[in-house]
Amino acid sequence: MxxxxxxxxxxxxxxxxxxxxxxxxxxxxxxxxxxxxxxxxxxxxxxxxxxxxxxxxxxxxxxxxxxxxxxxxxxxxxxxxxxxxxxxxxxxxxxxxxQSIEYGVTMSKKIEEVTRGMTTSEGEKDVEE
Known part of the structure; x- marks a missing residue:
């Protein structure tokens, strides 16, 4: 087989x-x-x-x-x-x-922290353009 x-x-x-x-x-x-x-x-x-x-x-x-x-x-x-x-x-x-599931959860948390750390003024500027 x-x-x-x-x-x-x-x-x-x-x-x-x-x-x-x-x-x-x-x-x-x-x-x-x-x-x-x-x-x-x-x-x-x-x-x-x-x-x-x-x-x-x-x-x-x-x-x-x-x-x-x-x-x-x-x-x-x-x-x-x-x-x-x-x-x-x-x-x-x-x-x-x-440990791939645990690794995926950890990476998702880190990505969420980075995106939450961005200032709101940057987000507003992207929307206006």
Whole structure:
């Protein structure tokens, strides 16, 4: 199976959806933050491995604790994934912390601060021209 094939894209989407459901409803580990989401899942073409990109809304300690909790529950998550997905091989999951959402929020705040810092006279001058 090629990496960018339609089948691989469907498998990635389905694995992402099921991982999200398992983490949200099936995981009882108190270390896993309630605002944990699966941003993306990349399953290898041979269906043996999977990289799950995880986003955690919170500070660095909550992110670290969530990643530790997910790594310790990897066996349970893989077993639940095998139970819900009808695949010949259940991929071995590697969790990767994805900070792109947090980065985007930070950049949006900085842009808002810069635009708010502009004087109103500059804004009025642009409107008149």
């Amino acid at each position: 090629r990496k960018r094939s339609i089948k691989n894209t469907r498998v990635n989407t389905e694995v992402q959806r099921e991982l999200s459901n398992i983490i949200r409803s099936g995981l009882k580990d108190p270390r896993v933050a309630p605002w944990t989401s699966v941003v993306a899942a990349e399953v290898a073409p041979d269906l043996k491995t999977c990289k799950a990109y995880i986003s955690v809304l919170g500070n660095e300690e909550e992110q670290k604790n969530t990643m530790e909790g997910l790594r310790s529950a990897e066996g349970f998550i893989r077993r639940e994934l095998a139970r819900t997905l009808n695949m010949r091989n259940t991929p071995e999951i590697t969790f990767v912390l994805d």
